[in-house]
Amino acid sequence: MIATDVCVIGAGPAGAAAALQLQRLNISCIVVDKAIFPRDKICGDGLSGKVLTALNRIDKSIGERLCQLQEKEDSWGVTFTAPSRDSLDIAYQPDYNPQAKTGIPAGFVCKRINFDNFLVTELKRCPDIQLFEGQSIDNFTLQEDGYLLTDAAGAFSVKAKLVIVANGAHSAFTKEVAGIHMEPQHYCAGIRAYYKGVTGLHADGFIELHFLRSLLPGYFWIFPLPNGEANVGISILSSVVRKRKLNLKKAMQDIVANDPVMKERFKNATLASGIGGYGLPLGSKKRTLSGERYMLTGDAAYLIDPFTGEGIGNALYSGRIAAQQAAACLQANDFRAAIMKKYDDEVYRVLGAELGLSTRIQKLANRTWLFNFLMKTAMRNKQLRELMSCMFYEIDLRKKLTKPSFYMKMLLNRS
Numbered sequence: 001m002i003a004t005d006v007c008v009i010g011a012g013p014a015g016a017a018a019a020l021q022l023q024r025l026n027i028s029c030i031v032v033d034k035a036i037f038p039r040d041k042i043c044g045d046g047l048s049g050k051v052l053t054a055l056n057r058i059d060k061s062i063g064e065r066l067c068q069l070q071e072k073e074d075s076w077g078v079t080f081t082a083p084s085r086d087s088l089d090i091a092y093q094p095d096y097n098p099q100a101k102t103g104i105p106a107g108f109v110c111k112r113i114n115f116d117n118f119l120v121t122e123l124k125r126c127p128d129i130q131l132f133e134g135q136s137i138d139n140f141t142l143q144e145d146g147y148l149l150t151d152a153a154g155a156f157s158v159k160a161k162l163v164i165v166a167n168g169a170h171s172a173f174t175k176e177v178a179g180i181h182m183e184p185q186h187y188c189a190g191i192r193a194y195y196k197g198v199t200g201l202h203a204d205g206f207i208e209l210h211f212l213r214s215l216l217p218g219y220f221w222i223f224p225l226p227n228g229e230a231n232v233g234i235s236i237l238s239s240v241v242r243k244r245k246l247n248l249k250k251a252m253q254d255i256v257a258n259d260p261v262m263k264e265r266f267k268n269a270t271l272a273s274g275i276g277g278y279g280l281p282l283g284s285k286k287r288t289l290s291g292e293r294y295m296l297t298g299d300a301a302y303l304i305d306p307f308t309g310e311g312i313g314n315a316l317y318s319g320r321i322a323a324q325q326a327a328a329c330l331q332a333n334d335f336r337a338a339i340m341k342k343y344d345d346e347v348y349r350v351l352g353a354e355l356g357l358s359t360r361i362q363k364l365a366n367r368t369w370l371f372n373f374l375m376k377t378a379m380r381n382k383q384l385r386e387l388m389s390c391m392f393y394e395i396d397l398r399k400k401l402t403k404p405s406f407y408m409k410m411l412l413n414r415s
């Protein structure tokens with residue numbers, strides 16, 4: 001049996017961030033992942049600006065190394081397509097100039113097989129992080145002085161004063177210990193495939209979100225990757241999938257083959273992977289994320305943005321916060337649930353406002369007319385387009401989207 005102060009279950013973005021931050025706080029830890037890296041993870045592969053910010057906060061040199069990673073596409077913005085089929089390019093930065101791009105792009109698209117392996121390589125650079133790959137943690141027993149964690153056969157065991165749970169959307173710990181269960185109205189189903197040769201991709205790597213009428217409140221996406229590849233997928237609320245008895249794989253194949261715009265763009269495209277699906281646990285409901293001697297992070301803590309489906313940034317943020325709380329607990333030698341709750345408070349202090357706002361915007365996205373109106377107006381109105389760019393950074397500006405007065409002003413000023 002291995003004894004440690006902190007055991008991190010999972011080496012995805014949440015677990016890696018936790019371990020890397022612990023190492024920067026001079027706390028050694030054990031990280032256990034059931035996979036052997038490099039491993040794939042079903043995802044849109046979109047890395048928002050939050051990802052770089054989070055890594056820079058752990059250590060600027062990690063952010064610098066990510067910027068140097070070859071296997072990623074720079075992304076300077078998003079193309080939204082409304083149900084009316086009006087399309088609008090919104091740059092991540094209001095001063096974006098396609099002819100004179102300067103600095104670091106605000107986003108990247110990077111296959112998870114590469115991005116997560118980048119993070120694991122960072123773990124391997126740290127002598128105080130002991131990483132076990134190909135090793136699952138399946139049983140968790142709370143004892144007086146810590147958690148006993150073992151695999152199903154009981155052949156591998158770790159005793160830890162504190163556990164950081166970072167094992168993703170299907171975490172058994174989340175269900176069995178924290179008592180958090182999947183609720184279809186707070187959960188999305190997503191599928192993804194890689195295609196080669198999709199035409200009409202944006203020259204500056206804009207990611208594309210298509211709010212097709214048949215999929216609302218979900219969307220179809222195309223995210224450009226290096227070497228002429230694209231990540232293509234669908235994400236939609238699980239409650240809607242159930243109600244409409246949707247087969248997402250069929251829905252996606254139908255769009256690619258029959259949608260009047262997409263069938264042209266996919267005419268010469270070839271499928272470069274299988275079509276895989278996975279769950280997205282949404283942060284549209286506040287939950288208890290910790291208890292005696294444990295903290296849930298990333299998808300295991302249901303922290304995915306309910307509007308955009310982004311979870312990597314929030315996974316990194318929560319992992320880092322968990323490491324900081326772990327340091328405080330170890331120093332005080334106090335792991336009671338009441339103390340661990342400071343972790344919940346900090347996570348929701350940092351991410352709560354944005355999650356709440358995205359929940360409200362997610363509900364608005366269901367209203368086709370509102371979407372079409374917003375898009376049509378923005379196409380004509382430069383000021384509004386600039387405002388939308390700023391919304392990627394400014395949460396207070398994004399709040400405007402949920403206020404009726406915002407739409408009234410646009411109605412009165414449609415220049």
Ligand SMILES: Cc1cc2nc3c(=O)[nH]c(=O)nc-3n(C[C@H](O)[C@H](O)[C@H](O)COP(=O)(O)OP(=O)(O)OC[C@H]3O[C@@H](n4cnc5c(N)ncnc54)[C@H](O)[C@@H]3O)c2cc1C
Binds near residue numbers: 042138
């Ligand atoms: C279809 C789809 C599209 C998405 N698109 C995007 C996007 O474009 N951008 C974005 O930001 N987010 C996206 N997300 C969300 C994103 O994938 C997650 O939020 C993110 O991966 C969460 O990171 P994590 O570290 O919490 O979990 P994960 O990345 O799932 O990592 C969990 C790790 O735990 C390990 N593990 C699991 N069980 C055990 C066990 N019992 N013992 C040991 N190890 C275990 C796994 O092997 C894995 O390595 C998407 C999700 C889906 C499903």
